[in-house]
Amino acid sequence: MVERQGRMLAELSELGMSLARRTHERAMAAEDPDRAERLALAFHRMSRSVRQTLALEARLEREARRDAVEAERRADEHRREAVRARRSYVGGVGSRLIWTEAEGDEVSALLVDLKRWVDEEAFFEEDFLAAPVETLVERLREDLGLAAADPDEDEDRDEADGRPADGAAGPALLEPHSSA
Incomplete structure (x- = not known):
């Protein structure tokens, strides 16, 4: 018009x-x-x-x-919010992986590495937003030296909370953290 x-x-x-x-x-x-x-x-x-x-x-x-x-400006704001949300989500998944898989003093060092890793990944915003979360988590596992997800793990899930019965980290860690 x-x-x-x-x-x-x-x-x-x-x-x-x-x-x-x-x-x-x-x-x-x-x-x-x-x-x-x-x-x-x-x-x-x-x-x-x-x-x-x-x-x-x-x-x-x-x-x-x-x-x-x-x-x-609105598109930039939306993109920044999407990056912030993705950073928070991937960081939360990474944190849960670390707390689940690491022991003792290793946890603190891995949490620092996690922050650095998320910052570096998020720097390239378009790639960070385009990559599936699962891909980011697998790269995170690899880069931080965390154990790879076991595809057969779904069978071993505890019926009560959906988490692996043996306490290992797995796909349930990709679910948003609830404070319930």
């Missing part, structure tokens, strides 16, 4: 300028002072109309640029 309005305003300003030029020529050529005065007044009104049309065109262009900048 904005494009259509812009085309119409451009055409209107061209028509107004054409008419203003013709009126100006006729006013300059008029020999009768009354006729010259009427034509000068008509020229004034037409030129004012052209100026208003040009001002409206400029306003619509400014608004379109402002809307484009705002849309880009």
Whole structure:
């Protein structure tokens, strides 16, 4: 709709300028002072109309640029929120993996490594958001030296909470952490 309005305003300003030029020529050529005065007044009104049309065109262009900048800002904000949520989720999964699989002093060092790993992965936002969570978790396991998930583990799950009966980390760690 904005494009259509812009085309119409451009055409209107061209028509107004054409008419203003013709009126100006006729006013300059008029020999009768009354006729010259009427034509000068008509020229004034037409030129004012052209100026208003040009001002409206400029306003619509400014608004379109402002809307484009705002849309880009919202998209950036949405992307940042998506990265933040993905960082939090993957970090939470990694933390649960570490607490499940590591022992003693190793936990603290792995948690620091986890933070660094998530920061580095999230730096490349588009790749971080495009990768399936499962892929990120497998890379995390590999990079931090955590045991790989056992595909047969689903059979060994405890009926009560869905976690592996033997306490090993597995797909249940991909589920959001609940504070229940």
